[in-house]
Amino acid sequence: MTETEKIEVRDVTRIERIGAHSHIRGLGLDDVLEARLVSQGMVGQKDARRAAGVVVQMVRDGKIAGRCILLAGEPSTGKTAIAVGMAQALGTETPFTSMSGSEIYSLEMSKTEALSQALRKSIGVRIKEETEIIEGEVVEIQIERPATGTGQKVGKVTLKTTEMETNYDLGNKIIECFMKEKIQAGDVITIDKASGKVNKLGRSFTRARDYDATGAQTRFVQCPEGELQKRKEVVHTVTLHEIDVINSRTHGFLALFSGDTGEIKQEVRDQINNKVLEWREEGKAEINPGVLFIDEVHMLDIECFSFLNRALESDMAPVVVMATNRGITRIRGTNYRSPHGIPIDLLDRMIIIRTVAYLEKEVKEILKIRCEEEDCIMHPDALTILTRIATDTSLRYAIQLITTANLVCRRRKATEVNTEDVKKVYTLFLDENRSSKILKEYQDDYMFSEITEELEQDPVSGGGAKRRVEAGGGDAQPMEH
Amino acid sequence: MSQTDLDKSIEIINKTEELADKIMANKHELTVMDKRRQETREAMRLMTNSEDKKVWITIGSMLVKMERKKALDLLKKDQQQIEQQINLIYSDQKVLVNKHRDLEFKSPFSGTHLKPLARNEFDALKANLPLL
Numbered sequence: 001m002t003e004t005e006k007i008e009v010r011d012v013t014r015i016e017r018i019g020a021h022s023h024i025r026g027l028g029l030d031d032v033l034e035a036r037l038v039s040q041g042m043v044g045q046k047d048a049r050r051a052a053g054v055v056v057q058m059v060r061d062g063k064i065a066g067r068c069i070l071l072a073g074e075p076s077t078g079k080t081a082i083a084v085g086m087a088q089a090l091g092t093e094t095p096f097t098s099m100s101g102s103e104i105y106s107l108e109m110s111k112t113e114a115l116s117q118a119l120r121k122s123i124g125v126r127i128k129e130e131t132e133i134i135e136g137e138v139v140e141i142q143i144e145r146p147a148t149g150t151g152q153k154v155g156k157v158t159l160k161t162t163e164m165e166t167n168y169d170l171g172n173k174i175i176e177c178f179m180k181e182k183i184q185a186g187d188v189i190t191i192d193k194a195s196g197k198v199n200k201l202g203r204s205f206t207r208a209r210d211y212d213a214t215g216a217q218t219r220f221v222q223c224p225e226g227e228l229q230k231r232k233e234v235v236h237t238v239t240l241h242e243i244d245v246i247n248s249r250t251h252g253f254l255a256l257f258s259g260d261t262g263e264i265k266q267e268v269r270d271q272i273n274n275k276v277l278e279w280r281e282e283g284k285a286e287i288n289p290g291v292l293f294i295d296e297v298h299m300l301d302i303e304c305f306s307f308l309n310r311a312l313e314s315d316m317a318p319v320v321v322m323a324t325n326r327g328i329t330r331i332r333g334t335n336y337r338s339p340h341g342i343p344i345d346l347l348d349r350m351i352i353i354r355t356v357a358y359l360e361k362e363v364k365e366i367l368k369i370r371c372e373e374e375d376c377i378m379h380p381d382a383l384t385i386l387t388r389i390a391t392d393t394s395l396r397y398a399i400q401l402i403t404t405a406n407l408v409c410r411r412r413k414a415t416e417v418n419t420e421d422v423k424k425v426y427t428l429f430l431d432e433n434r435s436s437k438i439l440k441e442y443q444d445d446y447m448f449s450e451i452t453e454e455l456e457q458d459p460v461s462g463g464g465a466k467r468r469v470e471a472g473g474g475d476a477q478p479m480e481h
Numbered sequence: 482m483s484q485t486d487l488d489k490s491i492e493i494i495n496k497t498e499e500l501a502d503k504i505m506a507n508k509h510e511l512t513v514m515d516k517r518r519q520e521t522r523e524a525m526r527l528m529t530n531s532e533d534k535k536v537w538i539t540i541g542s543m544l545v546k547m548e549r550k551k552a553l554d555l556l557k558k559d560q561q562q563i564e565q566q567i568n569l570i571y572s573d574q575k576v577l578v579n580k581h582r583d584l585e586f587k588s589p590f591s592g593t594h595l596k597p598l599a600r601n602e603f604d605a606l607k608a609n610l611p612l613l
Contacts, residue, residue, distance in 0.1 A: 130597035166519035227515030235592035246609040
């Protein structure tokens with residue numbers, strides 16, 4: 001049966017890659033939405049997590065469609081981690097689309113089209129499919145072919161479950177289905193009553209010993225229980241974008257896979273909206289607004305922000321969560337500065353969640369969790385040194401050192417990473433500060449180096465970005481407290 | 482555990498078990514009804530195919546010989562009644578299962594109150610979204 005085959009393929013190929021945030025399983029809140037210190041992969045950052053928990057609760061209740069939330073904080077303070085936690089907490093039912101601010105600058109479609117598509121991908125529509133199916137194990141099949149060459153075949157099939165048995169008279173078309181699927185006694189089949197399609201689920205366990213050898217594809221299933229004719233109801237969630245794509249061209253689903261959907265006309269979108277609202281009136285569909293997460297939102301320009309202002313006011317709008325680590329920055333597309341690089345009128349519509357830098361013991365916990373995630377056993381002294389490194393340089397650098405130290409330790413045929421390994425990789429791999437210091441000293445030896453003299457007086461602060469002439473525009477300053 | 486906690490737990494367990502019993506009884510009822518439905522259908526088949534003017538039919542525990550047409554009508558009426566019963570049990574089941582989940586402090590199954598989409602609408606969606 002093709003549907004079960006598809007489901008199997010999906011489960012087997014679900015290899016989870018160890019990414020920067022793969023250790024996060026949720027927001028780690030308890031029943032009263034208080035953040036536990038270390039839970040579900042999240043550490044510390046209690047206020048931001050509580051706020052995110054409140055937002056998740058409101059999305060679940062369907063109460064804040066069309067609102068905007070901003071996660072703002074210094075680099076490496078867990079903004080993306082909180083967004084990943086929110087996605088996990090909302091579960092698989094609510095659509096969660098994650099994108100980066102720069103993704104909208106694609107050559108194939110305009111910025112507003114990319115944003116519209118992202119917004120529509122985050123709105124789910126719940127629909128229900130109802131079918132009557134007959135599911136049972138075949139006891140015997142009798143097919144009578146007329147002696148005179150051509151003519152209608154007639155047949156009889158006896159189906160049973162663990163509790164009942166009955167027989168059916170078969171017409172010509174369904175006999176052909178049976179013969180195509182090569183159904184014999186002992187097979188467990190389903191027949192869709194409305195469409196007449198026959199599907200073979202497998203062979204019954206009780207008939208496993210019938211033959212000494214069976215084909216490679218043979219699958220054994222249990223004899224079905226209960227009634228023969230069941231009503232099957234399945235609830236699906238499709239996103240508005242998928243429905244848009246179907247209607248905007250004839251071979252819509254191919255476009256969905258190749259990613260090249262092109263521009264979808266507004267009339268098509270309006271038609272879809274009307275149809276979905278009609279379904280909602282008739283009680284056939286439920287609109288399920290989800291979450292659109294835009295990371296690095298300072299990369300959006302003024303046109304996108306104006307578009308968002310308007311788009312968020314439509315009645316089919318998802319919750320938009322944005323994240324940025326910029327302070328007072330120029331808005332892209334203008335020469336004006338504003339907090340976070342977002343215009344003030346959009347900022348006014350947002351609720352802002354602040355993330356703060358981690359404390360030393362929180363950093364230690366995070367490193368411990370990452371060690372577990374990356375399958376690395378670390379000696380407590382090595383962990384302490386790593387924590388010191390993290391507080392002096394940055395959290396991300398220390399996380400990178402975990403896997404590298406693990407490899408160094410394996411090379412000397414040991415299982416536990418100790419302080420020597422950590423010191424070795426610390427000397428092997430430079431962090432941002434040391435790298436910039438070396439650059440300043442040896443700038444003449446590097447190609448195209450144009451660092452000006454005034455940088456000599458700039459203090460080197462951990463986590464702060466530098467102004468480089470060669471880097472071009474895009475000012476970046478540390479977050480102002 | 483204090484007395485009130487104990488009492489509360491017993492009350493919750495009582496209620497959930499009661500509901501669960503009802504749900505299982507309904508499941509069994511569905512099987513019985515389906516059995517009757519299939520038997521009635523088989524009987525109708527046999528009667529429409531046979532040529533006799535009068536057929537033997539069991540009413541309650543009596544064997545009666547009556548005209549084929551009348552017997553068919555009786556069976557059809559039976560069939561309709563059984564279908565109605567089955568529909569009733571299905572809707573009851575949904576309500577009971579949601580009540581059960583509610584007692585266990587779980588959220589109810591989503592989409593239970595949705596009406597199903599028309600066949601052609603759903604086939605159109607399915608044809609274009611292979612993951613459905």
